[in-house]
Amino acid sequence: MADLTALALICSLTPTPEPSSSELLARHVLDALQNQGTVTASLRVVDHNVMPGVRIDMGDGDAWPGIRDRILAADILVLATPIWMGHPCSLAQRVIERLDADLSETDDAGRPVMYGKVAIVAVVGNEDGAHKVNADMQQALNDVGFTIPAQGGTYWVGEAMHTVNYNDLDSVPEKVAATTAGAARNAAHLARTLSAAPYPAP
Amino acid sequence: MADLTALALICSLTPTPEPSSSELLARHVLDALQNQGTVTASLRVVDHNVMPGVRIDMGDGDAWPGIRDRILAADILVLATPIWMGHPCSLAQRVIERLDADLSETDDAGRPVMYGKVAIVAVVGNEDGAHKVNADMQQALNDVGFTIPAQGGTYWVGEAMHTVNYNDLDSVPEKVAATTAGAARNAAHLARTLSAAPYPAP
Amino acid sequence: MADLTALALICSLTPTPEPSSSELLARHVLDALQNQGTVTASLRVVDHNVMPGVRIDMGDGDAWPGIRDRILAADILVLATPIWMGHPCSLAQRVIERLDADLSETDDAGRPVMYGKVAIVAVVGNEDGAHKVNADMQQALNDVGFTIPAQGGTYWVGEAMHTVNYNDLDSVPEKVAATTAGAARNAAHLARTLSAAPYPAP
Amino acid sequence: MADLTALALICSLTPTPEPSSSELLARHVLDALQNQGTVTASLRVVDHNVMPGVRIDMGDGDAWPGIRDRILAADILVLATPIWMGHPCSLAQRVIERLDADLSETDDAGRPVMYGKVAIVAVVGNEDGAHKVNADMQQALNDVGFTIPAQGGTYWVGEAMHTVNYNDLDSVPEKVAATTAGAARNAAHLARTLSAAPYPAP
Numbered sequence: 191m192a193d194l195t196a197l198a199l200i201c202s203l204t205p206t207p208e209p210s211s212s213e214l215l216a217r218h219v220l221d222a223l224q225n226q227g228t229v230t231a232s233l234r235v236v237d238h239n240v241m242p243g244v245r246i247d248m249g250d251g252d253a254w255p256g257i258r259d260r261i262l263a264a265d266i267l268v269l270a271t272p273i274w275m276g277h278p279c280s281l282a283q284r285v286i287e288r289l290d291a292d293l294s295e296t297d298d299a300g301r302p303v304m305y306g307k308v309a310i311v312a313v314v315g316n317e318d319g320a321h322k323v324n325a326d327m328q329q330a331l332n333d334v335g336f337t338i339p340a341q342g343g344t345y346w347v348g349e350a351m352h353t354v355n356y357n358d359l360d361s362v363p364e365k366v367a368a369t370t371a372g373a374a375r376n377a378a379h380l381a382r383t384l385s386a387a388p389y390p391a392p
Numbered sequence: 393m394a395d396l397t398a399l400a401l402i403c404s405l406t407p408t409p410e411p412s413s414s415e416l417l418a419r420h421v422l423d424a425l426q427n428q429g430t431v432t433a434s435l436r437v438v439d440h441n442v443m444p445g446v447r448i449d450m451g452d453g454d455a456w457p458g459i460r461d462r463i464l465a466a467d468i469l470v471l472a473t474p475i476w477m478g479h480p481c482s483l484a485q486r487v488i489e490r491l492d493a494d495l496s497e498t499d500d501a502g503r504p505v506m507y508g509k510v511a512i513v514a515v516v517g518n519e520d521g522a523h524k525v526n527a528d529m530q531q532a533l534n535d536v537g538f539t540i541p542a543q544g545g546t547y548w549v550g551e552a553m554h555t556v557n558y559n560d561l562d563s564v565p566e567k568v569a570a571t572t573a574g575a576a577r578n579a580a581h582l583a584r585t586l587s588a589a590p591y592p593a594p
Numbered sequence: 595m596a597d598l599t600a601l602a603l604i605c606s607l608t609p610t611p612e613p614s615s616s617e618l619l620a621r622h623v624l625d626a627l628q629n630q631g632t633v634t635a636s637l638r639v640v641d642h643n644v645m646p647g648v649r650i651d652m653g654d655g656d657a658w659p660g661i662r663d664r665i666l667a668a669d670i671l672v673l674a675t676p677i678w679m680g681h682p683c684s685l686a687q688r689v690i691e692r693l694d695a696d697l698s699e700t701d702d703a704g705r706p707v708m709y710g711k712v713a714i715v716a717v718v719g720n721e722d723g724a725h726k727v728n729a730d731m732q733q734a735l736n737d738v739g740f741t742i743p744a745q746g747g748t749y750w751v752g753e754a755m756h757t758v759n760y761n762d763l764d765s766v767p768e769k770v771a772a773t774t775a776g777a778a779r780n781a782a783h784l785a786r787t788l789s790a791a792p793y794p795a796p
Numbered sequence: 797m798a799d800l801t802a803l804a805l806i807c808s809l810t811p812t813p814e815p816s817s818s819e820l821l822a823r824h825v826l827d828a829l830q831n832q833g834t835v836t837a838s839l840r841v842v843d844h845n846v847m848p849g850v851r852i853d854m855g856d857g858d859a860w861p862g863i864r865d866r867i868l869a870a871d872i873l874v875l876a877t878p879i880w881m882g883h884p885c886s887l888a889q890r891v892i893e894r895l896d897a898d899l900s901e902t903d904d905a906g907r908p909v910m911y912g913k914v915a916i917v918a919v920v921g922n923e924d925g926a927h928k929v930n931a932d933m934q935q936a937l938n939d940v941g942f943t944i945p946a947q948g949g950t951y952w953v954g955e956a957m958h959t960v961n962y963n964d965l966d967s968v969p970e971k972v973a974a975t976t977a978g979a980a981r982n983a984a985h986l987a988r989t990l991s992a993a994p995y996p997a998p
Contacts, residue, residue, distance in 0.1 A: 203444040203489065242405040242438055242482065274489045275532040276927025280444065283482040287405065290477055305744050318953055321733060321882025322928035328736060329729030330477040337784065338732070338742040340709050340793060347924055350953045351971040365957040372796065379793050380741065387787045389744060389780055392772070478725025507946050520751055523680025524726035527935030530944070531927060534934060539986065540944040542911050542995060545935075549722055549754045553769040567755040574998065581995055582943065589989045591946060591982055594974070607848040607893065646809040646842055646886065679896055679936040684848065684889040691809065691880045734881040
């Protein structure tokens with residue numbers, strides 16, 4: 191029986207319904223989370239009008255407050271992003287910027303609102319950059335209060351200067367599948383554990 | 393007499409006419425470039441509809457092709473960005489993503505179209521992250537063909553966990569002003585030099 | 595009554611007994627961990643002959659196997675490093691390289707040997723780079739199996755281009771002290787929780 | 797007739813005469829530089845006692861002053877490093893730390909001593925991290941005064957989670973060879989150009 195919920199924010203530059211490698215890897219993470227008793231959902235950030243800024247609500251037409259509510263309702267956040275020029279995609283950085291406002295939001299016990307939630311990162315690219323993108327995103331999510339489970343990232347990139355995409359592969363390489371499964375297993379365990387034993391108040 | 397041109401892309405999250413620290417630092421860079429015989433211009437990226445994607449033109453309403461034309465017409469690019477959560481702003485990454493298309497564009501001699509142009513980076517933040525943002529942006533601009541002059545970055549950040557902005561300062565600290573002047577002086581010299589002696593064709 | 599143990603690896607470039615800002619910040623983290631029921635110890639990496647390489651034991655005279663035993667015996671690892679040129683110190687990277695060997699070491703249940711341990715990062719510098727150093731180190735420690743507690747980093751840096759050190763300050767700024775205390779509180783809670791409820795085997 | 801000199805600092809963790817992928821890629825860069833009229837030399841940093849610290853000379857037994865003299869005598873610096881855990885090798889960071897002292901060294905005209913020199917970066921790894929390592933090293937070298945030529949980096953990494961090395965390849969992939977040749981061609985051109993037209997004094 192599922193007792194956890196996970197939300198994947200897919201930061202592909204390409205709107206639905208175009209194919210997306212970061213969506214595919216996010217789905218693989220979510221499938222693995224379902225195997226761990228998690229109800230999952232996802233959205234592509236580019237399909238929504240997430241306005242530039244660092245307030246919780248940037249006003250008329252801003253889609254972020256609705257997305258933020260879904261993050262607040264979830265136990266696990268999966269941030270899935272392509273790599274462009276070696277960096278997290280602009281939409282992943284946009285998500286991070288919008289989460290910045292929550293650095294100063296606290297619950298009734300005085301804890302940052304994202305405390306107790308677990309985040310994992312899923313990164314895809316043609317050729318290089320996964321560790322760096324993972325580092326950038328894990329640090330930012332951790333700063334805002336998410337806990338990062340052991341080996342809390344999964345990724346695929348091709349050989350240097352190649353142009354194959356994750357969704358061009360005939361099958362997921364075994365090590366990548368094991369890494370995805372491990373990140374999901376650890377995330378679910380940690381979310382369950384932190385739910386039973388929340389971080390103490392300051 | 394001015395023989396060079398420079399364009400500053402200001403990646404503030406805040407639209408004109410709101411005050412912007414990255415605009416202020418960009419202006420200081422442009423002032424210094426004017427002292428070196430450069431005609432300067434600037435724009436805030438957030439004021440324009442730079443669409444997500446990695447093609448030169450993402451279609452209807454995309455403001456990038458016009459901005460790209462202005463980059464192509466300039467000798468020096470100044471990329472000015474705030475730091476958010478330790479990273480380049482989402483609009484700076486958007487610019488980088490749009491420049492990605494030019495990795496495969498070449499001139500008549502077979503050289504990448506951005507060869508011969510010089511780029512410098514200007515970074516502002518409340519408290520931390522300038523070297524990393526500089527590294528991320530210099531590498532991406534260099535990948536796409538820009539040359540980075542000696543000490544080709546300038547920045548200001550406050551002490552850890554402080555909230556003062558560059559445009560809150562009574563005056564520009566002397567070392568920061570010297571760094572800004574040096575980056576501009578080197579950029580102008582290098583752009584002039586590369587204009588007289590272009591990179592050879594492959 | 596203390597039921598946890600923590601080890602701080604201090605990556606200052608300066609040997610004992612010279613003063614060291616990273617040692618001072620590490621001590622502040624360890625003091626905060628002691629308040630959370632943790633027995634603490636520390637060492638400066640530069641005082642020991644940690645040889646270059648990526649095997650668990652690089653042979654004659656290598657001090658790493660002994661340090662690694664102390665990490666394996668601890669519940670919490672504190673990695674404290676200065677910033678040089680915007681990056682983690684060479685000795686912090688040396689530690690990361692030596693931990694690389696443990697990517698393929700597993701316990702009797704088939705879990706990586708560092709699973710269940712918690713890591714936090716403490717960063718000091720004159721002027722800039724803490725978020726990036728934190729990102730680099732958290733990602734590497736997480737890759738090798740450490741869990742990163744919510745807001746699992748603390749840092750101090752001065753204003754851009756300044757030269758004051760953390761150990762020159764008259765007192766620790768309030769926000770920095772609160773960040774240090776929070777990282778320690780969360781680390782102790784998480785280590786205790788993961789000790790009671792270990793990650794499941796693959 | 798050769799009118800330029802280049803020095804490659806190879807930051808492999810493995811001493812001579814063990815095989816080294818970063819040495820192999822460095823040689824490919826140096827071969828390409830020779831084709832551009834450059835006399836080349838190289839050394840593995842691990843073969844020398846480069847002591848920890850940030851002064852020009854750390855005292856008895858320190859090999860850095862001799863290496864620094866060789867850098868000062870060269871027109872082009874090639875920094876070649878393996879990737880470990882996504883980051884520049886500890887020896888590459890050691891080199892950067894030692895160059896830190898030259899931030900405040902100036903020539904008779906008041907210019908930083910490294911001004912006029914050109915740096916390129918060569919990065920190898922099993923699977924991921926080249927852009928980030930390139931960014932970290934280019935930014936640090938640029939900070940200390942080196943100019944980075946257009947597309948001033950070359951690299952090879954394998955597919956995600958693979959274990960093949962650059963020196964295991966039957967032949968150098970065509971795009972990698974072209975990138976190496978381009979970086980060398982641009983470095984030689986720029987070094988020659990800056991030698992004829994040095995950066996102006998402040």
